[in-house]
Amino acid sequence: MTMNPETDRRGTRPREVETAFLLLLAAIVVDAVVWVLDTFAISPSGFDEMRDEMGENGAIRQVALSAGFLMFTSTLFLLFVFKMRQGRKWARSAVAAVGALVMFFLVNSMSTSEFHKETMADAIYDLFISVSPVVLVAGAVVLMFLPTANLYFSSTGRSE
Numbered sequence: 209m210t211m212n213p214e215t216d217r218r219g220t221r222p223r224e225v226e227t228a229f230l231l232l233l234a235a236i237v238v239d240a241v242v243w244v245l246d247t248f249a250i251s252p253s254g255f256d257e258m259r260d261e262m263g264e265n266g267a268i269r270q271v272a273l274s275a276g277f278l279m280f281t282s283t284l285f286l287l288f289v290f291k292m293r294q295g296r297k298w299a300r301s302a303v304a305a306v307g308a309l310v311m312f313f314l315v316n317s318m319s320t321s322e323f324h325k326e327t328m329a330d331a332i333y334d335l336f337i338s339v340s341p342v343v344l345v346a347g348a349v350v351l352m353f354l355p356t357a358n359l360y361f362s363s364t365g366r367s368e
Contacts, residue, residue: 222356225293228348232289232303235344236282242337243278247271250333292352297361300352307349314342 220226247254258267285306291299317338351357 221293221295222360224351224354224357225295225360228351228357229289229293231344231348231351232285232292235341235348236286236289238344239341240278240282242341243274246337247274295360295363300361303345303352304349307345310342310345314338 255267255271258270261267262270285303288299288302288306292303352361
């Protein structure tokens with residue numbers, strides 16, 4: 209198995225790959241924290257709004273469904289992130305594709321009335337929670353395609 213000189217010499221991954229890995233982990237954590245804050249803590253909470261609309265049982269069911277979906281997608285993305293860190297080309301491509309999709313969703317939500325809030329604080333909060341995970345993922349994707357990282361991903365035996 210041929211490896212790039214930095215990996216051969218020190219047995220470590222390029223700094224760009226490690227930084228991308230940490231940025232992606234941070235994006236997953238930020239996304240989960242934002243979900244918890246929006247669902248339970250920030251007034252009016254999503255749970256309170258759902259309870260008003262669907263009743264207690266309907267709100268609990270909806271929160272459980274939402275939490276399950278978040279867990280599933282976060283776990284799948286975490287798998288991609290760890291495989292990317294191991295040097296798998298397909299995982300780097302998957303992370304890049306997810307990054308493009310997340311960017312599309314951000315641009316789409318900005319073009320709708322989602323960011324037209326009554327107070328400036330609400331607008332800033334919504335912009336922050338929408339943009340921060342996207343910025344983390346975008347930074348990681350850029351790092352994954354820098355020349356040193358490209359060498360790491362093009363090493364023989366890392367494409368499986």
